[in-house]
Every structure is written in C-alpha cells, then in structure tokens.
Amino acid sequence: MRRARGPDDFLILIPAFNEQAAIAGVLQEIDRVLPDAPVLVVDDCSQDSTYDVARAAGADVMRLPAHLGLGGCVQAGYKLAFELGYGYVIRVDGDGQHNPRDIPRVLAALKETGYEMIIGSRFCNGASGHTSPARGIGIRLFRLVLRPILGKAVYDPTSGFVGVNREALGVFTRSFPLEYPEIETLVVLQRKKFRFEEIPCQMRPRQGGRSTITASKSFYYIIHVLLGVFVNVLKFEGKRKH
C-alpha cells in the first residue's frame, strides 16, 4: 500500500469481520467506480476466509491478530491511514450495504464544507431508507437522545458510511469508541468542537454474512451505547464551533 501522495489524498477503509461472502463484490464495485483509489481492508481476525478472499480480490489487507470489535478494527485502520499521511478516510462497510458510487460525493462534501466528518445517511431529506423494524426503533431512540446533546438533528446516527478529514483522524487515533463506535463518535466530535453533516446516500440490504448486532444483543447494544454517550457528555469540553 502506498503512502499518501499529498494532503488531499484519500483512503477507502473497509473494516471486515466474517465477510467472505460479500467482501469480493464490494472491492470489485469500488474498483469499477474508483479504479486508482487506495483501499485498505482491516480484517478483525475473521474466522472465515475474509482475509484470503480480500487478498485474492487485490486489496491491501491488514489482519488484526486478535478480534477487537468494530471500533478497535476501525481505529487500527485510522491509525495506519494517519501514519501514511492520508488527508481523508472514507469508511465503507464490508457487507455491501453501502454503494461505492456515493464515495466521491462523501469525499467532495468533506473537501467543500471543511467539516471534520460527513455521514452517508439513508434517512436524510425524509428518505425512509432500508432497515429492520428493531433497528428503526433504536435509531429513533438515539435521534431523540442525540438531538439536545449535538444541538442539531442527526437522522442516521448508526450509519457506518462515514468520511473523516485529517483533523478528525488525528483525534480518533488517540480516542475512539471501541465496541459500537458510530453514535459515540458523534459525541466525541462534539466534545472536540468538530462539525459534521449528513448527505443522502443509498443503502442496500447486506450482500452476505450476518450483522454482529443480533436480536439478543440489541438490548445490550442500546444500553452500552447510551452509557457511552452519557460518559462522553460528562467529558464535554466546550461549545460547538459554528
């Protein structure tokens, strides 16, 4: 994998855990849309052949020697991207839910707005999006909780389709929520007086594999995330930058 060619260079980051069924398709799609873009797959010590499939598809794959969970996996990718000098990182899920055709729009929004984070949102502008009923209820709950904390509405707080710039990357290499990062990340950004924006993106059903948040884990997920949010609020350091 090459170092960044300049401060505007970007990296596509794909955290993956047991995604052998979908990862090759995701990489091929990205290659069709952005043929020269550097892509890094971070394999979170998968038990299946995710690593081999991704390597065979031509991707650079960094394999974690132990399973860290989504946050630890993403943070490892952020750390490497930061060390290689990348100015922007676009995170895409390895299950094929995110359409690579939206990556250039996320990148353009990062550069044009100067915001530290851009979220690809399935619910932006009143869109209904694709999600399960249980997850839909969770998203509504998190919207309600986050609205007063962030001082603005966030429509898709659980979206894993996220672009960050180098400032956010620097923060996330030092401090990043480790289990279910998406929602807590917003509060971390708020604490650092960073800004984010959502742009509408297409979300599709996962192309293979299973979600790590099973029905039995949903309750734990909600409690864990809410606790993480409130812990981060207690660390609040100042007002948001306007």
Place this chain on the structure above:
Amino acid sequence: MDRLLNVMTVLSAALMLTILFAVRRSHIRVEYSVSWLTATFVLLVLSRSRPLLGWVTNLLGVGDSPLTLIMVVFAVFLVVFYRFSMIISNLKDANIALTQRLAIVEFQLQNGHERH
C-alpha cells in the same frame, strides 16, 4: 454472634493464606495482591476485636454487630472490585493498542514500507 465471628475469622485467614500462596507461586502479581490482603486483614481484625466492631457499629448507626460485619464485608469487596475494574480496563486498553500496533507493523513489513 460468636459463631459468625469465628466463621469470618476462619474465612479471612483462609483467604489471606490462599492469596499469599498464590503470590508465592506467581499466580497473582504482588501489586494485585495488596487489595486482597488489605481486605482480608480488615475482616480478620474486625472479627477478632469486639470493641473495634462495636465502635464501627456505633459509628455507622447500625443496631446490630453482625449486620455491621456484613456491611463492612460488602463495602470492602466493592472497593476491591472497583480497583480491579480499573486495572482490567487499563489492561484492555493496553491490549488493544498493542494488537493494533502489531497489526500495523506486520502490515507495513509485508508491504515493504519504509517508516520514517
């Protein structure tokens, strides 16, 4: 009352000896044995000293000495668990950082990167 205090004495002494043997065999590191040894020492002293137990009972405003002992046991172990939760959290953070660093170094070695 006497039976309860005797049982507590035996349990405290047994736990203290277990911890000491574990330290001797390097099953528990010395720094992590301090919390346990302090806790067992407090329980041992309270269970053998009626005047001290009475003083703590009055101090807490509890009408019953056995209840005081149970409260002290509970409080002592809460403190021990709190300390161990902090230690485990620190260890987990260190493990995650090491795992990530190892993965990055391995990846860069495989890819022939020159690090500056």
